[in-house]
Structures are given as C-alpha cells and as structure tokens.
Amino acid sequence: MGDKHRVRFEPVDIEIEVDEDETILDAAFRQGVMLMHGCKEGQCSACKSFLLDGDLQMERYSTFALADYESEEGYVLLCRGHAYSDLEVELINYDEDMIRAGVPIQLVNTEVAAIEELTHDIVHLRLTCVSPRELAFNPGQYADVRIPGTEHWRSFSMANTPSTDHQADFVIKRYPGGHFSGLLDGGLSVGDALDIKGPYGTFTLRESDRDLVMIGGGAGMAPILSLLTHLREQGIDRRTTFYYGGRTARDLFYLDRMDELSEVLSRFSFVAALSEETGVAGAEEGLITDVVDRLETDLSGADAYLCGPPPMVEAAIELMAAKGVPEGRVFYDKFTTTASADEPT
Structure with missing residues (x-):
C-alpha cells in the first residue's frame, strides 16, 4: 500500500481517503461514494472532473475521453487518476441524490446456480453468493465478474432486486469468441466458482x-x-411504459414476466418492436426509437431510463430531448466495449 491522502470533492462537500495505489474512483466506490462513471477504463469520459489543487497523476487513457488540451487545462479522469498529495477536485457530472446513496464495493465468491438459454444469443446466468452470503446493491446496478483464471473482469447488470440479495441474476448477450460470454456456450457449468465485485x-x-x-x-x-420488479415489490404506482426492441421475434424473451408485471402494476404497459420482421402479433414494426417517436408525444412530465447498445441509447437520448424530457431526467446505461476485448459490458 502507498501513502494515503485526502480528496475533497466540490461542490458537494464530500471528502474521502485515497491510497496512492488505488484510483480515486475506486477509493470512492470503496467508501460508498457513488461518483458518475461508465467504462472505468479511461475510455468514455463519464468521470471527467477538474483538478482545483494538488498532485494527481494518471494512468494511460484514451484521448477520445480526455483530449490533450483538456488535460493541459486541468481536467482529469477519476478512473485513471492517483492522488500523490491531498487534492481538491471539482465534479462536473454528478447526481447529488445518488452520490451519497452508494453502497460500498464488495468482493463476493459465488458459484454458478443456473445457465438458461433465453434466445439464440441471450443467456440467463444465476450466481449464488457463497462468501459473503449476500451482495448489497440498489436495483438497476451492475457487478463485475472475473473471467476464470485471469485478472480480467466483465461488467453485467443485475436483473434481480435486493429482495434476493443471496444471488445475482444476469442477462448476458453471447458473442462468438467473447472472453467471458463465450464461456456460456459450454465453458461454464453449474457449481463452478466465480468471483464478482460490486455494486x-x-x-x-x-x-x-x-x-x-x-x-x-x-x-x-x-x-x-x-x-420494474422493484416497482412491483414496493407497490410504487407510476404510469410506466417499457419499449423493448429486437430484430425479429426470436430476439424477444421474458414476455411472460411482462405479462405478470402488467397484472400487478395497473399502469404498466409493455411494447415490443421488431426492426427486421413484420406481421408478428403484438409487436410494433420498426426501430425501437421510431416506434417511441410514433406512439409518444409530449414527454416533458416523464423520467426516461434507457439501456442497451450505444447506438440505440444515443438515438434514444436525442429522441427524449425532442420529446421534451429535461436532460437531468434522462438516465442511461450504455453497454460499451471493453478496451481489451471484443465483448461489450
């Protein structure tokens, strides 16, 4: 371990302790401070901040995330930054409601409980927590899963809620040759050990x-x-519409889960859209963003949650702005590509 320093974040008035051997972002996670972040690898700029004072040095990063001129002006990436003195940092992107609601990161030993084919390329992976016996998290968060036999990790969102915190359920798209997802085609078996960390x-x-x-x-x-499961468990009665897009009918899954939610949540509706197949009963035709554009008018009174491949998310962000959703009420999770492999997180 290296020397320890204090890092103060403005304008939220939060201070954490950081070891020289860990990144500032990891130190925040360790102490339950949920700073804005994305790839955690210096590729996306979600954690970009401004150094007000102190000695901060960065590991290698992409200039797409932080241009040279920005670095010269004092901008930094917290996922690549190490503190070598006490620091004062101005956060650029932050959610004040969330920043203090973080859950400290845990390393959990798990074992594979189930591997289930959902579609031709989507797999449900269920892990049972072994040590410790629970993983604390908030609905909608994700965990990193260690690729067996390596020190490399892949990030996957959890599909369950804290009511089943003894397990972690993942819905994973399988990619040919994917360093982790490829293991879901016979490379992993029930009972195998896997390490995860999060949330x-x-x-x-x-x-x-x-x-x-x-x-x-x-x-x-x-x-x-x-x-959605959290809404059901907590009895939260908000008008909710979930638009889900696929290419053809064989890309659709969990339709029974959507029906169950519709029976319990009186103001919930599910809309499936297919971009490459027509005439499928119960499904709209077209790209998912085109369908939303066609069916929705003024969304200025709504909150938007977007999750999926980056092109879909980017198009949906633009659409939400056009429909009147304020930028601060558009929440998204892009499944970006890792810097070292061919497989999205």
Whole structure:
C-alpha cells in the first residue's frame, strides 16, 4: 500500500481517503461514494472532473475521453487518476441524490446456480453468493465478474432486486469468441466458482411521482427488469411504459414476466418492436426509437431510463430531448466495449 491522502470533492462537500495505489474512483466506490462513471477504463469520459489543487497523476487513457488540451487545462479522469498529495477536485457530472446513496464495493465468491438459454444469443446466468452470503446493491446496478483464471473482469447488470440479495441474476448477450460470454456456450457449468465485485452504476430509480418511459434492447432488459420488479415489490404506482426492441421475434424473451408485471402494476404497459420482421402479433414494426417517436408525444412530465447498445441509447437520448424530457431526467446505461476485448459490458 502507498501513502494515503485526502480528496475533497466540490461542490458537494464530500471528502474521502485515497491510497496512492488505488484510483480515486475506486477509493470512492470503496467508501460508498457513488461518483458518475461508465467504462472505468479511461475510455468514455463519464468521470471527467477538474483538478482545483494538488498532485494527481494518471494512468494511460484514451484521448477520445480526455483530449490533450483538456488535460493541459486541468481536467482529469477519476478512473485513471492517483492522488500523490491531498487534492481538491471539482465534479462536473454528478447526481447529488445518488452520490451519497452508494453502497460500498464488495468482493463476493459465488458459484454458478443456473445457465438458461433465453434466445439464440441471450443467456440467463444465476450466481449464488457463497462468501459473503449476500451482495448489497440498489436495483438497476451492475457487478463485475472475473473471467476464470485471469485478472480480467466483465461488467453485467443485475436483473434481480435486493429482495434476493443471496444471488445475482444476469442477462448476458453471447458473442462468438467473447472472453467471458463465450464461456456460456459450454465453458461454464453449474457449481463452478466465480468471483464478482460490486455494486457499480447510477442507473437506479429516482423518487418521484412522474411517469416513466423505459427503452431497452438486447441485454438492456436486465437493469430495466430490476427496476420494474422493484416497482412491483414496493407497490410504487407510476404510469410506466417499457419499449423493448429486437430484430425479429426470436430476439424477444421474458414476455411472460411482462405479462405478470402488467397484472400487478395497473399502469404498466409493455411494447415490443421488431426492426427486421413484420406481421408478428403484438409487436410494433420498426426501430425501437421510431416506434417511441410514433406512439409518444409530449414527454416533458416523464423520467426516461434507457439501456442497451450505444447506438440505440444515443438515438434514444436525442429522441427524449425532442420529446421534451429535461436532460437531468434522462438516465442511461450504455453497454460499451471493453478496451481489451471484443465483448461489450
């Protein structure tokens, strides 16, 4: 371990202790301070902040996330930054409601409880917590899963809620040759040991009585299902519409879960959209964002939750702005690609 220093975040007036050997973002996670973040690898700029005072040095990062001129001006990436003195840092992107509601990161030993094919390329992976016996998290968050036999991790959103904190349920898109997802095609078996750590992420439900519009695609089903299950468990009665997009009917799954939610949540509706197949009963036709555009008018009184592949999320962010949703009420989780592999998180 290295020397320890204090890091003060403005304008939220929060101070944490940071070891020189850990990044500032990891130190915040360890102490339950939920700073804004994305890839955690210096690729996305979600944790970009401004150094007001002190000696901060960074590991390698992408200039797409932090341009050279920004670095010269004093901007830093907290996921790559190490403190070598006491620091004062101005946060640029932060959610004051969430920053103090974080859960300290845990390392949990688990074992595989179930592997279930949901579609031709989507798999449900259930892990049972062994040590410790529970994983504390908030609905909508994600965990990192260690690739067996390596020190590499992959990030996946949890589809369950804290009511079943003795397990972690993941909905994972399988990619040919994927360093972790490829193991779901015979490389993992029930009873195998896996390490996970978490929770991470700020894709969690904000308290409000506003309507909810949720848009997902692919494995983006996972955190949205967690949020919807949380609504059901807590008896939260908000008008909620979940739009889910796939290419063809074989990309749709958990339709029975959506029916069950509709029976319990009186103001919930589910809309499936198919971009490459027509004439499927109960499904709209077109890209999911085109369907939302067609069916929704003014959304200025709603909160939006978006999760899935980056192109879908980017298009949905633009659509929500056009429909009147304020930027501060658009919450999203992009399944970005890792810096070292061909498989999204």
